[in-house]
Amino acid sequence: MQQLPTLTPCRRNVRLHKSADEAVQETNDDAALSKASAVRRGYLDDAFITKFMKKDARRPPIINRGTFVRTHAIDVLVEQFHETCRSQDAHAQIVSLGAGFDTRYFNLKKRGRSFKTYVEVDLSEIVERKMAVIQQHSELTDIIGERQDVDSGLRGNDYVLMKGDLRHWKTVAEALSHILDFDSPILFLSECVLIYLNTHDSDTIVDWISQHCLHAAFVLYEQILPDDPFGQVMIDNLRQRHIELKSIWTYPTLQSQIDRFMSREWSKAFALTISEIHDRVLTPEIRTRISRLELFDEVEEWTLLGNHYCVCWATKGRMDDMKGLQVHRKRGQKEDIVPFTLWPQSDGASVKLGSPERK
Numbered sequence: 001m002q003q004l005p006t007l008t009p010c011r012r013n014v015r016l017h018k019s020a021d022e023a024v025q026e027t028n029d030d031a032a033l034s035k036a037s038a039v040r041r042g043y044l045d046d047a048f049i050t051k052f053m054k055k056d057a058r059r060p061p062i063i064n065r066g067t068f069v070r071t072h073a074i075d076v077l078v079e080q081f082h083e084t085c086r087s088q089d090a091h092a093q094i095v096s097l098g099a100g101f102d103t104r105y106f107n108l109k110k111r112g113r114s115f116k117t118y119v120e121v122d123l124s125e126i127v128e129r130k131m132a133v134i135q136q137h138s139e140l141t142d143i144i145g146e147r148q149d150v151d152s153g154l155r156g157n158d159y160v161l162m163k164g165d166l167r168h169w170k171t172v173a174e175a176l177s178h179i180l181d182f183d184s185p186i187l188f189l190s191e192c193v194l195i196y197l198n199t200h201d202s203d204t205i206v207d208w209i210s211q212h213c214l215h216a217a218f219v220l221y222e223q224i225l226p227d228d229p230f231g232q233v234m235i236d237n238l239r240q241r242h243i244e245l246k247s248i249w250t251y252p253t254l255q256s257q258i259d260r261f262m263s264r265e266w267s268k269a270f271a272l273t274i275s276e277i278h279d280r281v282l283t284p285e286i287r288t289r290i291s292r293l294e295l296f297d298e299v300e301e302w303t304l305l306g307n308h309y310c311v312c313w314a315t316k317g318r319m320d321d322m323k324g325l326q327v328h329r330k331r332g333q334k335e336d337i338v339p340f341t342l343w344p345q346s347d348g349a350s351v352k353l354g355s356p357e358r359k
């Protein structure tokens, strides 16, 4: 089988008879490894991710670039959510679904951001491993402040690390109901997570959020385009590792990702591929900076890879004030920033990348 790069790498020593749950948990180690590699190479600034790594992190340039673009885009949207809450005198709440070893909470706190609550949910084994690492590092425990270890995970003043299986949403939702304030804005993050659930389970989660949260944002990152040759190889490579992208068949395109939210009465939803974010959203200064970090000659593979991953974001209620990712467009010598809802093509036609505001 052809080996194409994926943002989740192929492993050579795959254990036979691994359970699907073990395989999906390993994707967390891959995500952490990729982030640590991007930090090591100077793409990302993250003081905490290496604490979760046992080995030296090195990934190829194409993966480092992909990890940077994804993380940068999500960081921008999270900062916008926080800023929108602040401008409305509202308390920010974030729920990271399948958070794994993500260190965004610690980095945001280090940058002075405050939250009413930041909740991270993942499977028991991952939460226990994350708790063990947190307990070993005073840089992490200091940020959490006063904390309690409880059966369900760890609780701080504004931080909850919670064991929960997203396939049993009723139980997770019951726990969240005791933590969240549904009158205040809530941002839900799914960074390469919902796609591992079957469509019924992932839809149950989005349905619940749509029904319970008046002022909400959802930021999602996952694979798309399973049917073209690159997509088929991507699916096959992951299958070899016992990983199924279960809901990719229901949400295979940018438009279907947008529809997933618009059909549930969210007022705005947008989606862009990682390639589009790289080419149109990153400022020329950022693109130049990352292009100088290491030799990069995988140009064709990069476009293919970037076309198969997307960032989708949706808002409702007071969170409709979020600007979203903005597109940079060159006009003569000037660089404009425009909303990308309608992106003019060279033939003058417009391609619809996002949904206009629902009236």
Ligand SMILES: C[S@@+](CC[C@H](N)C(=O)[O-])C[C@H]1O[C@@H](n2cnc3c(N)ncnc32)[C@H](O)[C@@H]1O
Pocket: 024, 025, 027, 028, 031, 032, 097, 098, 099, 100, 101, 102, 121, 122, 123, 126, 164, 165, 166, 167, 190, 191, 192, 193, 196, 197
């Ligand atoms: C690719 S990793 C991403 C981790 C993190 N969001 C990030 O981007 O660094 C996928 C994560 O989803 C979690 N996950 C998958 N299925 C889950 C489920 N049914 N319930 C809770 N977490 C799940 C995995 O354990 C893993 O930590």
